[in-house]
Amino acid sequence: MRPPVTKKRVELLMMALGASVRGEGRIYFTGGVTALLYGWRTSTIDIDLKAIPEPAGLYEAIAAVKERENMNIELASPDDFIPQLPGWQERSLFIARQGKLDFYHYDPYAQALSKIERGHPRDKGDVAAMLAAGLVQPERLLDLFHAIEPALIRYPAVSALGFRTEVEALCAK
Numbered sequence: 001m002r003p004p005v006t007k008k009r010v011e012l013l014m015m016a017l018g019a020s021v022r023g024e025g026r027i028y029f030t031g032g033v034t035a036l037l038y039g040w041r042t043s044t045i046d047i048d049l050k051a052i053p054e055p056a057g058l059y060e061a062i063a064a065v066k067e068r069e070n071m072n073i074e075l076a077s078p079d080d081f082i083p084q085l086p087g088w089q090e091r092s093l094f095i096a097r098q099g100k101l102d103f104y105h106y107d108p109y110a111q112a113l114s115k116i117e118r119g120h121p122r123d124k125g126d127v128a129a130m131l132a133a134g135l136v137q138p139e140r141l142l143d144l145f146h147a148i149e150p151a152l153i154r155y156p157a158v159s160a161l162g163f164r165t166e167v168e169a170l171c172a173k
Helices: 007-020 032-038 058-068 108-118 121-133 138-154 160-172
Strands: 025-030 047-051 073-075 093-098 101-105
Touching: 007 025, 007 032, 007 058, 007 093, 007 101, 025 032, 025 108, 032 047, 032 101, 032 121, 058 073, 108 121, 108 138, 108 160, 138 160
Parallel strands: 025 101, 047 073
Antiparallel strands: 025 047, 093 101
16 A cells, blocks of 8 residues: 655655656646645545646656655546536646646636535545635536536436536535
């Protein structure tokens, strides 16, 4: 079992990836990394990320850092589990530039919706923290849910009715 990921270890990852890749790119962090960097969690199990564009040498750099630093790194983002939200890149929040890489928090609205859909206790806590921090506004969250709702048919593991019920209940508070 790998040790938990802390804010310091995320910063180390950003420096290592930025120093190793051979091209420009963006890395979008999601889940536990956002929670760590905003301070509502002190550790997470893994680092979930998405790269657009994928710079040359990225996968080699991830593999090297993963082994050298004993980290769990996954290629995962909200759009692997729910439909991609319109305008997600514009709502993604800049963290830092390291070497040729710009690092961002993946769109908080997409993160919140994917966490609501999953429904795990830790995910519910993360959504509450996003709301408390002002990263997510209930009215906008509901609007964005409605924008992707027709595309839920392409995600057979998702109960569209249950998902809508959860989002509406959260936004009505």
